Amino acid sequence: MEETAAIASGLVADDPSSGDREAPVIVAVDHVNKIYSDGTHALKDVSLAVRDKEIVAVIGPSGCGKSTLLRAIAGLTSPTDGVCRVADGVQPAFVFQQPTLLPWRTAERNAELLLRLSGVPRAESRRRAHEAMTLVNLAGFEKAYPRALSGGMRMRLSLARSLAMKPDLFLLDEPFSALDEITRKTLNDELARIWFHQPFTAILVTHNLYEAIFLASRVVVMSARPGRIQTEIAVTLPYPRNSDVRLTSEYVSFVEQLSIELERAAA
Numbered sequence: 001m002e003e004t005a006a007i008a009s010g011l012v013a014d015d016p017s018s019g020d021r022e023a024p025v026i027v028a029v030d031h032v033n034k035i036y037s038d039g040t041h042a043l044k045d046v047s048l049a050v051r052d053k054e055i056v057a058v059i060g061p062s063g064c065g066k067s068t069l070l071r072a073i074a075g076l077t078s079p080t081d082g083v084c085r086v087a088d089g090v091q092p093a094f095v096f097q098q099p100t101l102l103p104w105r106t107a108e109r110n111a112e113l114l115l116r117l118s119g120v121p122r123a124e125s126r127r128r129a130h131e132a133m134t135l136v137n138l139a140g141f142e143k144a145y146p147r148a149l150s151g152g153m154r155m156r157l158s159l160a161r162s163l164a165m166k167p168d169l170f171l172l173d174e175p176f177s178a179l180d181e182i183t184r185k186t187l188n189d190e191l192a193r194i195w196f197h198q199p200f201t202a203i204l205v206t207h208n209l210y211e212a213i214f215l216a217s218r219v220v221v222m223s224a225r226p227g228r229i230q231t232e233i234a235v236t237l238p239y240p241r242n243s244d245v246r247l248t249s250e251y252v253s254f255v256e257q258l259s260i261e262l263e264r265a266a267a
Helices: 002-008 066-074 107-111 113-117 122-135 151-163 181-197 209-215 243-247 249-266
Strands: 025-035 041-051 055-059 081-086 092-095 169-173 201-205 218-222 229-234
Touching: 025 066, 025 201, 041 066, 041 081, 041 201, 041 229, 055 066, 055 209, 066 081, 066 092, 066 169, 066 201, 092 151, 107 113, 107 122, 107 151, 113 122, 113 151, 122 151, 151 181, 181 209, 181 243, 201 209, 209 243, 209 249, 218 249, 229 249, 243 249
Parallel strands: 055 201, 055 218, 092 169, 169 201
Antiparallel strands: 025 041, 025 081, 218 229
């Protein structure tokens, strides 16, 4: 426990799977178990360290506890045993599977909502909301209502709402799962572009192995319930990444490797 507290306070952890061994640890998960009141054993002895500016994808069979792990890190559920820590001073943002927009507010007013709820003055909120909407290619749609936006645009708006808060840590719970494949790839490209120009730490829960390899510097594979970390894959594809990366033999090789590990995890 003392070691976990130390690395969560920003010290370098002894984590050989990490891409940048000098970067401070932002999220530390230490021997976490989660058993629900009905007896369901969702997580079993899960330990994980996520470093500053690292994108870590978490993937595994349905029901293996991926979202439970993310919610435990966010403080939305409590582990039965073990501890999840986020480094002091780190501001997290949780992006859900659905955009969760308010239909009676325009796009810009949805984008500034969290800022206003946090007490940020209106003018500053509006400026930051516009910056975030521009970043996700929604400039010109400030006055549109959610009903007038496509599914992909609504997801962009949800992302802009979080970006406007300038978080240090993104917790992404399958944010693109409901989108068609073309829109999903487009938003993957945009998220990679945003990260390259405005780096942040992110934990991405996904079922999509192509998405995991494209976005992450490290992929954590979880076993079937009770969820445990089966293996980790360091994705050494260089950044910045764009759609051309998907055509490379290196990308295809990583996808094949992850596919094999997922089959093992589901066995």
